[in-house]
Amino acid sequence: MAKPNNEYVNREISWLHFNERVLQESADPDVPLIERLRFLGIFSNNLDEFFKVRFATVKRIADAGKTGRSVLGGESAKVLQEQITKKAIQLQAKSGRILEKIERELATEHIYIVNEKELKKEHEEYVVEYFQQKINPELIVVILNTLTEFPTLKETAAYLAVRMVLQNPDEVPIEQLGIQYALIEIPRHLPRFLVLPELKGENYIIMVDDVIRFCLKQIFTMFVSTEITAHMIKITRDAELDIDNDLSKSFIEKISSSVEHRKISDPVRFVYDKRIKIDTLRFLKDKMKIEEMDSVIPGGRYHNRRDYMSFPSLGRKDLQYQKIDALPVKGVRLEGSLLEQIAAKDFMIYTPFQTYSYVIKFLREAAIDPKVKSIKLTIYRLAKNSQVAAALINAARNGKEVTVQIELQARFDEQANIKYANIFQEEGIKLIFGITGLKVHTKICFIDREEGKSLKRYGFISTGNFNESTAKIYTDYTLFTAHDGILREVNKVFDFFDVPYKINKYKHLVVSPHYTKNVFSKLIDNEIANALVGKEAYIKIKMNSFTSYKMVDKLYEASRAGVKVQLIIRGVCCLIPGIKGMSENIEAISIVDKFLEHPRVFIFSNGGNPKIYISSADWMTRNLDYRVEVGCPIYDEDVQQELMETFDICWSDNVKARVFSEKQDNAYRDNDKPRVRSQFALYDYYKKKLKKKG
Structure with missing residues (x-):
């Protein structure tokens, strides 16, 4: 029987369906209420990354005048752009409706997310004080009308587009008459949510955006306006790395330069509050040179909903998932020598159901064991304050030969990995930066230990990153083994990093x-x-x-x-x-x-x-x-x-x-x-x- 014409689902469309499953979690009444808000944040963060990377790739193909059918599953890039934008608009609208429903359900739990117009009189002084002490000193405000060049908007930031209708007293200069536009960048390092003092057992939360809206006239005291409004906008930029071929630069310098270039790369999505005035939207699109064919998406009052991933818990454990205590592996003790136990038998951990402490214990034991001669490890994403990195540094200080293959092109973790690479170099750790044209995504560890007159090999192989933070929320398998055949071949992989033109043969891996x-x-x-x-x-x-x-x-x-x-x-x-x-x-x-x-x-x-x-x-x-x-x-x-x-x-x-x-x-x-x-x-x-x- 012949195959139907539609043998495959387009990758980008399938991804949007996946993110819709994340959105389903935010709508599921069986999911604790605060966790539903956090899933809404994950959905938003996912969508941002999708536009930075996948949509940006489709846009590059379309802008180059190519169809891209061979790499896009038979769909042309131009048609796919339109399909993605249409689906994204649907999902944005759906997420807005879900958020409104969650807010109504929060109210039944005596938790109220209020805006600047719903602020209780009892909270006004507290909000103004917070604005003056915490927010106002951090604000970047740009008056737009007289600028010859529109400012470059940061890809990670959200902005309030301000529209002021000015009065016309004699003392106002003629060039300031009419409509005045401005941009306010919302500070990223401040918490997005301000928890207000409790009133009669009820919790109130206001977003920083609305604190700024409440205090707009304090920002623009030099203008006499009859009307002042602020609507949110944000830009998503192409996040693909364009690495130059300058032979005089180190690989770290090239990656650093490419990451820096993301700040000014082409916009691939413009999201705006659909309540914004038409003249304001037209002004912004004209100044930013955004065309109708670009992905212009009307959204709700608030953008950067990824911040809902950090929605305050308010001490309400009943509205969050119950934390689990990661379990030990049966018959494998964290006390005593882990290497001796691995020598006797392979074992596996399945995080987060079982504790990640076995990985840290393995590395820390190897770092101080006088019989361990060398440690080799691949790194893709590390925790912010990494115990894995600390163990490797400890090993180097104990005279071990430590080799780390670190992937500097781990998407959105480039800067963190560059920071760790510099630290490792200072500690005398041998670094391998991968192979031209190939990302190193494998998760492997190998050590040599002197036992008698020979070297015995130990190691672990994982499906996930060596990251004790994500190990609490990602499910992953990690196998600990002393199988000589497997580990000899793990060592061959590290040899391949050093000599990539030599293709090894493998019996096991x-x-x-x-x-x-x-x-x-x-x-x-x-x-x-x-x-x-x-x-x-x-x-x-x-x-x-x-x-x-x-x-x-x-x-x-x-x-x-x-x-x-x-x-x-x-x-x-x-x-x-x-x-x-x-x-x-x-x-x-x-x-x-x-x-x-x-x-x-x-x-x-x-x-x-x-x-x-x-x-x-x-x-x-x-x-x-x-x-x-x-x-x-x-x-x-x-x-x-x-x-x-x-x-x-x-x-x-x-x-x-x-x-x-x-x-x-x-x-x-x-x-x-x-x-x-x-x-x-x-x-x-x-x-x-x-x-x-x-």
Whole structure:
């Protein structure tokens, strides 16, 4: 049977559907009320990053006069721009309605978000005092009418566009008559929300934007106005890094320069308060040279809703998710030597259900163990005050040979990584900055320890960043092992960083960009062969995103052969499941819940002797062909069993699982089975394991 014309979902459109699932969380009455506001912030932050990167790429293609169909899933860049803008406008409007509903529900909990016109008399003096002491000294105010050149708006900032209708007394200079426009930059480092003094057991919160609106006349005392209004605007700029080829500059200097250039890069989205006066909007668009074909999006009264991620808790634990205590791994003690325990047996942690302290303990023990000679680690994103970095510095000061591969092009973490790179260099740590044309995204650690007359190898391989902060909110697997074959090959990956023209061969690891696509294709082919002769054949995969059309086609081929495929894809999924003659044996779900789903795990039936891998790589073209990634086989039977059981728990989710389908409607999975909310069930699973004997 021939395939239908629509074999794939466009990547950008699928991403917008993913972000709509995040927005669903903010509308879910079963999610605690303050957490719903925070999901609204995550939705907004996601949308900002999407326009900085993905929409910016589409715009570049369209501006170059190209269709881009080969890289955009058959859609032309110009048409796709229009589709994205239309969908973004719909989502913005939906988020506004959800916010209004949340605010009404907060009021039933005696929490009121008030604007400058709703301010209680009892709070006015407090607000004016806060404005004078905290806000006014920080304000940047620009009068626009007489400027020959419009100021460059910061990509990360929100602005109030002020419109003043002036009086005409004799003392007012003629050039100031009529309408006066101004811009106020809202200070980013101040909290967006001001908690006002409690009144009779009721909580009041006002946004900094409205504090400024309340005090507008105090800012513009030099103008005599009959009317003064302020409406929010913001710009999103192209965030792609353009790295120059100046051979006289170090790689750190090139990245620093490119990050700096983001401040003045082309705007890709202009969002404004839809209540703004037409003349003000026309004035701004004209001065900023924004054309109608650009992504101009009418929004609500408030922008930068990402700040809702930091909405004050007000001490209301009942309106937030209950924090969980990360669990220990059964039979693995944090006291005593962790290396000795790893030498005896592999083990795995699944954060945040289990404690990340094992990673920190491993590095700290290696840092001060006299027998440890060298430590090698890859870094993509570190915590702000990183315990991982502290352990590496400690190791260097103890005379260890420490090598760190740090990815300076980790998007939106470039400046943080540059800061750490400079610190590491000062401490004498050997730095590797990656390979031209390839990002290093793998998460691996390797140490050499002198035991007797030989060196023994230890290490860990993870699906997520070595970041103890995100480990509390991202779900990820980390395998600790002393398997000599695996670790020799981990060391080969570090050798590849130093000598990238030498392509190593691997017996155990699955390494991008050279082998990942081929290895997983062969594993799929094996399932196809087994299905065709009537053997058990299945594939179970959990990833963040699935956009490689070649791998989509391989799974379509597997489906037609009768291989049962289960996919758990958190974000973008270009595959369309359940289409007769193409993908009828494929089911796919997405889980969006309290924690960010981040693991990559691949399970192949292999005729009843499962082959299982964890990996840093999604099945995206960039991960398969343009990044250094590592997939690691799981040999320990207990860890294999744990991975299969945790996958099945996730697959059984019928509370937070949405079903991928041809409709692309983000429908929740609905069945008659007992309710399973997988993230909560996983925590219970690990608690039960601790109670079991043996």
